[in-house]
Amino acid sequence: MPPKDEPFDEVARRLRDAYRKGAIPPLREALDPTDAAGAYAVQHINTDIWTSRGRRIVGRKIGLTAKAVQAQLGVNQPDYGVLFQDMAIPDAGTLDPSQVLQPKAEAEIALVLGEDLDGSDATIEDVAAATAFATAAIEIVDSRILDWKITFADTVADNGSSAFFVLGKEEKPLTGLDLYTCGMVMEVNGEIASIGAGAACLGHPLRAAAWLASTLGRLGIGLRSGDILLTGALGPMVALTPGDHVRATIGGVGSVEFSYGKKKS
DSSP, X not given: OOOTTOOXXXXXXXXXXXXXXXXXXXXXXXXXXTOHHHHHHHHHHHHHHHHHTTOOEEEEEEEOOSHHHHHHHTOSSOEEEEEEGXXXXXXXXXXXXXXXXXXXXXXXXXXXXXXXXXXXXXXXHXXXXXXXXXXXXXXXXXXXXXXXXXXXXXXXXXXXXXOEEEEOSOOBOSTTOOTTTOEEEEEETTEEEEEEEGGGTXXXXXXXXXXXXXXXXXXXXXXXXXXXXXXXXSSXXXXXXXXXXXXXXXXXXXXXXXXXXXXXX
């Protein structure tokens, strides 16, 4: 097992290699389970390496917005990861199973910014003012950690257990939109697989986005016009099997769908 003082750049390399070579054991011998600073240091190393290789950042994802999941991992805060352009799947598109290890899908509300959003004390009102529109989204999460046996530090270091995302075609202005009580239904192959509501996302999707903006602001990182914010799951995530077709519908916001591999004959 790696020593406790394993350099962060070596931990980051092992995670990058896992995308090609397969899942690795949990990082608990390198990172304490709740070591947020160390885990984000690893995440940021990989973000810098990927951007230096030409990947383009298009936004951020927020995770651990459900209190039950926070309690399970022994933390009292969400986490975030980076969204890259090459993670986007078009609405009604297909994800090749060879691109993921152990994927799961969750339905979310995405916000797309129309203005920059900076500062360490962003409010819900600030987020609303900066948002151009909301749209339905599905995030395909994945873990480079074997069997999803993750701690808080594991998922943060692993870019928030991110993989791919799908945005719906409907773009809804926030005016008159109820993101608190809106219901969500996610179907897999026509059968209901997950249900939820806007309030499940840290009490309100805009609250989750305000947390993200403030957290990044304290690091001197601003959110920019055009950025995509995946605000967090509205219901339980669902494991994927090749051939699955996933569709999520969010009341007042719209619907979004994708297929995982070729459809079954």
